[in-house]
Amino acid sequence: xxxxxxxxxxxxxxxxxxxxxxxxxxxxxxxxxxxxxxxxxxxxxxxxxxxxxxxxxxxxxxxxxxxxxxxxxxxxxxxxxxxxxxxxxxxxxxx
Numbered sequence: 001x002x003x004x005x006x007x008x009x010x011x012x013x014x015x016x017x018x019x020x021x022x023x024x025x026x027x028x029x030x031x032x033x034x035x036x037x038x039x040x041x042x043x044x045x046x047x048x049x050x051x052x053x054x055x056x057x058x059x060x061x062x063x064x065x066x067x068x069x070x071x072x073x074x075x076x077x078x079x080x081x082x083x084x085x086x087x088x089x090x091x092x093x094x095x
Contacts, residue, residue, distance in 0.1 A: 002043040006070040010037045011054065014062045022065075025053050 009026065013019040013036075029050050030038040042050065047067060054065045 002045065004041040004043050004046075006072060007040045007042050007047055008037065008066075008068045008070060009040060009050070009054070010066045010068075011058070012036060012064045013058060015059070018057050018059070018063070022054060022057050025050070025057070 009030075011019075011022055013022055019036075026033065026038050026040075029042070029046070030040050032039050040047075040050070047069075051065070051067050058065045
């Protein structure tokens with residue numbers, strides 16, 4: 001089986017209908033998320049497939065979609081309150 005890597009996907013979608021469609025797609029793939037930022041564990045092929053699905057919904061004139069690979073060997077800096085969940089649970093606890 002191909003190795004899965006942690007990914008952060010964020011989007012800024014102007015249309016409410018398109019934003020809801022984007023969220024429905026991401027809910028099938030994600031570990032966790034808040035509003036328009038979601039964490040996933042994906043193979044490279046899955047990430048490409050998901051990105052193409054999301055990009056097909058986004059309007060290139062007004063919307064943005066970002067997929068960022070998380071390097072697990074780098075320190076994570078954070079500020080705020082809460083408890084890390086998903087793949088972040090093993091990386092940090094914010095207090």
